[in-house]
Amino acid sequence: MEFKNLKLTNSHVCDCMSGAINTNSEMFIRRIGAKKVKAGDFKVKIEREDTVDGDTCDEFCSQREISINNIERYDKDEIIESYKIELMKQKKYAPNIEFFYSEFCFSDGSGRVKHTPQHGHESHHDFYKSDTFDISMLQINGDPVRVAFVNTLVQEPSK
Numbered sequence: 536m537e538f539k540n541l542k543l544t545n546s547h548v549c550d551c552m553s554g555a556i557n558t559n560s561e562m563f564i565r566r567i568g569a570k571k572v573k574a575g576d577f578k579v580k581i582e583r584e585d586t587v588d589g590d591t592c593d594e595f596c597s598q599r600e601i602s603i604n605n606i607e608r609y610d611k612d613e614i615i616e617s618y619k620i621e622l623m624k625q626k627k628y629a630p631n632i633e634f635f636y637s638e639f640c641f642s643d644g645s646g647r648v649k650h651t652p653q654h655g656h657e658s659h660h661d662f663y664k665s666d667t668f669d670i671s672m673l674q675i676n677g678d679p680v681r682v683a684f685v686n687t688l689v690q691e692p693s694k
């Protein structure tokens with residue numbers, strides 16, 4: 536499996552990818568923008584935006600990772616709550632924004648995943664896609680589900 540397209544392994548020297556593994560057996564979810572998974576949903580920041588590479592991992596590696604959450608070993612409802620909180624934040628600036636999430640597992644050659652619980656939720660993983668990755672390599676489980684928008688997540692106890 537090669538990782539040359541995004542220059543993940545041949546220019547920037549660090550150990551971000553060490554410990555990243557192939558996994559085809561575990562289910563993950565990812566937040567996406569519509570009720571159908573599109574190629575754009577799996578584009579990394581450097582592919583989506585006109586950004587400039589820096590020397591640090593924050594400026595280099597984080598532009599090449601795709602955030603996913605593991606639902607095999609972590610509570611899916613809790614992860615979706617974290618999506619709801621993010622939706623609430625973004626609605627303030629983009630009132631029409633909608634979130635969906637897609638459930639999937641990877642197949643041979645997709646890329647590697649690394650557990651990165653420091654990025655938000657403890658179920659968070661970074662996905663490094665390989666040069667041959669294509670969304671057709673995802674084994675998608677059902678249609679994407681809309682993340683419900685609620686104005687307040689904390690319900691006051693009724694007296």
Ligand SMILES: [Zn+2]
Nearest residue numbers: 549551592596
């Ligand atoms: Zn790095």
